[in-house]
Amino acid sequence: MAPSMDDDMMRMFGGGQNQQSQDGEYKQNLNQRLLCPDCNEDPPNLIEEFSSGDMVCGSCGLVLGDRIIDTRSEWRTFANDDQGNDDPSRVGDAMNPLLNGSQLETSIGFGEGMRARELHRAQNRTVNDKATKNLLAAYREITNLCEAISIPKTTQDSAKHIFKLTEDNKLFKGKPQEAVIAGCIFIACRQSKAPRTFREIYSLTKVSKKEIGRTFKVLEKFLQSNRDANVTGSFLMVENYEATGTTGAAELCARYCNNLQFKNPHLMEKISKTLAEKSSSLKDLAGRSPLSIAAAAIYMASHLMGDSRTSRDIAAVAGVSDGTIRTAYRHMYPSRDQLVEKDWLAPKGNGRMDRLPVN
Known part of the structure; x- marks a missing residue:
């Protein structure tokens, strides 16, 4: 006859037999011990693996329990690992490097009653410095x-x-x-x-x-x-720390393209960045603001790819006047064959040179 489930549980949890008390009455023994059903060792050789939360038999490796509670003390910290010291800090929030002090002081809440409010104010005056x-x-x-x-x-x-x-x-x-x-x-x-x-x-x-x-x-x-x-x-x-130079026009194109809500903002960002970088070599644009160059590059890229934006729309995002954008674009238009790459044009891409406005 095969052993029942109750028999298996009794083998895992030892005890449960009745015992006779001093007055002669038999009472149920409620002391239970966890035993390995395969080894049947008494006393059992059990290992508590707190890292995984398992109770494992040390003889055969059978897992007898999971989600065990770590009852060890919490004296552990990473504050002095480099020095090898023992710093039993078990309470308080993490250190904030943006504030002075240890930030482990006790804060008194603003409770009800005159005494509680006075205690709260007195504690703030002593702890919170200027x-x-x-x-x-x-x-x-x-x-x-x-x-x-x-x-x-x-x-x-x-x-x-x-x-x-x-x-x-x-x-x-x-x-x-x-x-x-x-x-x-x-x-x-x-x-x-x-x-x-x-x-x-x-x-x-x-x-x-x-x-x-x-x-x-x-x-x-x-x-x-x-x-x-x-x-x-x-x-x-x-x-x-590295010293930075002046903000270039190509670095501004990404934010401007996102704010203009193009159909394909990543493509427009890539094309406008390339146009802005190539435009830096033009003599007519030497000395001009990076904002106007970035705005003119986006203006050219939007018309080239068929997702055009007016100079007034771009000016509202870039923070420059639409006349400034058109002036910078007029200096870029004669060099359009040098600025525009062949991969952007049809049949490889969707760009067309005839879409570019004259001014």
Whole structure:
């Protein structure tokens, strides 16, 4: 007769037999032990593998249980692994390199009653110093400004990190905070390969382009001379900081093409970038703004591929006048045979030279 399921469970969980108590009555033995049904060893040779959450028999390797609870202590940290010290920190949030101090203080909530409110205010006065409040206010301003023009969070963190470096070194003592924030955002965008022009930062922060340029030069010199200032290594790699030149026209084409909502924005971005790079060799366009060159390249690419946009539509996105775009395009039109590649034209591509307007 084959053993039933209850018999198998009884073999796995030892015990369960009745035992006689001191008063002579028989009571059920509720003490159960986990036994391996294959080895039947008593006491069992069980191994708790907390990494996988399994209970395994050490003799035959049979898995007897899963999803076991790790009951060991939580004294583990990665703070002093390099020094080999034991730092039993088991509570508190992760360290924030953008703030000063350990940030492991206890915060008292704003509860009900006069005593609770007084305790909350007293705790804030002792813990939140003026420097931390100023940093938090600047971080909120950077976040609000960056989100207004869809700057990624990694670039926002880089701008905050640069601002903290300037505060720690007292680089802009007495300078308006708005100008420092504008310079930090500008240089963070350049380092993250998503550059913004001085005009865009000016329209965002209302800080003059001249002031943004001065702040940018001081910041760039500071970051170049203090490559070891980035102790945390979390956001902007200051030790690998590279000086950047003027924002080129090809770097601006990607954002402008996305905002113009072309049918195939990736193709338009590729063609307009190539046109902008080739246009830099034209003598007539020497000294012109990268914004006007990028806008004229997009204007030519849109008409060439049959997904045309007017100069007024492109001017609204690029921030230049439509007359400036047409002037730059008139300098590009005589050299259209040199600028346009053969692969873009039919039959390989969808481009046609006869679609290009004269002006």
